[in-house]
Amino acid sequence: MRIITNNSANGLGAETLRRRGFRLTGPRRLILEMVQGTDRHPTADWVHRQVRRRLSRVSLGTVYRNLRLLVEEGMIKELPGIAGPQAGAARFDGNTTIHHHFTCSECGGIRDLSEAVDRSLDRRMAARTGLRISHHRIEFYGRCPACQARQGRRRRSRKRR
Amino acid sequence: MRIITNNSANGLGAETLRRRGFRLTGPRRLILEMVQGTDRHPTADWVHRQVRRRLSRVSLGTVYRNLRLLVEEGMIKELPGIAGPQAGAARFDGNTTIHHHFTCSECGGIRDLSEAVDRSLDRRMAARTGLRISHHRIEFYGRCPACQARQGRRRRSRKRR
DNA sequence: CTATTGTTAGTAATGATTCTCATTACGAAC
DNA sequence: GTTCGTAATGAGAATCATTACTAACAATAG
Known part of the structure; x- marks a missing residue:
């Protein structure tokens, strides 16, 4: 990546x-x-x-x-905030091109993904729904390599924010 | 829709x-x-x-x-919050199935979209990036019909939250 | 019945963000 | 370079969303 x-x-x-x-x-x-x-x-x-x-x-x-x-x-x-731990604070992004994100559902870290954006999806969705769509953003979720390494050994202590 | x-x-x-x-x-x-x-x-x-x-x-x-x-x-x-006006408060969703959203960038309203979720996208993205991806969510942006009706006549007064 | 645990209302405390206001920095005109 | 209008700032108060705490009460297990 x-x-x-x-x-x-x-x-x-x-x-x-x-x-x-x-x-x-x-x-x-x-x-x-x-x-x-x-x-x-x-x-x-x-x-x-x-x-x-x-x-x-x-x-x-x-x-x-x-x-x-x-x-x-x-x-x-400004990014749409993340849910769960670490929510509550606005996040900013110096990369103004439209791009997708990968969010670690454990630590809340966000990574940019460089994969191309499929503009045709906007057109198709607009056609199906009748909405006027300017763009979309895909948020992928999972556990980041770092958190995977930490191998859930320690039964995930539920920490807020 | x-x-x-x-x-x-x-x-x-x-x-x-x-x-x-x-x-x-x-x-x-x-x-x-x-x-x-x-x-x-x-x-x-x-x-x-x-x-x-x-x-x-x-x-x-x-x-x-x-x-x-x-x-x-x-x-x-719990939804990842929306950016811009009306951000700052957590949003909840009684629909626990994975689905996509349309967010009006003017009034901040969110609508569920019933379109099918493409699970293969997760696999493809995982293959390309090496990340372990559990699911994704697509956020579409645009102006909702109601805000379109209000035809930007009134020069968009910028209201915060 | 009594100890334990779950649940609550009320309220204080916290964290993030915005607002207010007195002050300062800047640029244009003199 | 002095003056003047405006933009920008630092400091702190105010606000909003959220969480933490507390004392009282209710359900349940033994």
């Missing part, structure tokens, strides 16, 4: 941003870089911790404000 | 419940009925309001406790 990283390589440069009516300030640039520079589908809190390592006075509110802004501008995406 | 309702029709009767070590008490029975009796993928809060109409002293804590319990017992499911 190839992990899609897709750093930097989206068409929006600093000029585009300025044209759109907002500046690429220090905190904002760092927040964007952090989300784009990882494939961990980070939470706001994780981004905050990372940003602080370089700009220590950045507040959590600023991180949230800018994550929302970047989502609105289409520069990053 | 057919809406899957699937009330009542799962193999677990009252005896099974008792055997499993918990009683189908008044509040608990109502909570289960409410989730199974709707296709709205309700939040805990919605269930609470409904239950109260019949048993007014039921507390919100009881609703949460029992929803989690019913999920653990496999009698209902």
